[in-house]
Amino acid sequence: MNTLIAALRSFAFYVLFYGVTALLVIASVVAVLVRRRWLRGIVGLWCRWHLWCTEKLLGIAVVLEGELPDGPVLIAIKHEAFFEAIDTPRLFDFPAVFAKQELFRIPGWGYSAQVYGLIPVAREEGAKTLRQMLALAKERVEQGRPLVIFPEGTRVAPGARPPLQAGFAGLYKLLRLPVVPIAVDSGRLYHHLIKRPGRITYKVGATIPAGLPRAEVEARVHAAINALNG
DSSP, rough: HHHHHHHHHHHHHHHHHHHHHHHHHHHHHHHHHTTTHHHHHHHHHHHHHHHHHHIIISOEEEEEEEEOOOOOOEEEESSSSHHHHHHHHHHHOEEEEEGGGGGGGGGTHHHHHHHHHOOOEETHHHHHHHHHHHHHHHHHTTTOOOOEEEETSOOOOTTTTOOOOOOHHHHHHHHHHOEEEEEOOOHOOOOOSSSOOOOEEEOOOOOOOTTTOHHHHHHHHHHTTTTOOO
């Protein structure tokens, strides 16, 4: 019976969330063409709609432990599901997120994401691409925006603790920003075709200062983003 209820809740979630998402993607394209300042409001509406659907339809409560940072810092988040990727613009003030380059090929959404200020990551295209990514990141910092990165590089299974991608340490060194690590345990509930009710927790770790040796910053970030892995 519980599985049936979860399946019905998930079906309602997919229909309502993604149905409205399609309309908001169209609205974002219109905003880009007509008045770009509307785009930020549309993204905020999308994130709030996602949270409402998550809480009311899926029965998932979202809990925050600790204080979220403000301003230009490098935020390193555990990545277990699409949940935190969608939720990021709600959590932070106009964040610039490092996102896989493939996502920018999604019709409508990709161009809107580029205008919003997401930073494409092409891990296998060499030094030139890294320089372009770094230049965009510095632009966002100059605008006073926080940078958000998923340092493990991709979604991982709940409880998995893979090493951080090499690019994280390079960005940390070149950007010279403090890092705020955040753990999240979304995968066990959200990263399934049939999503389950329960609680997703964000746990904000202590701020890590700029300028530390690579081994130290990687160890501290790795430990902090895995703080909810019991």
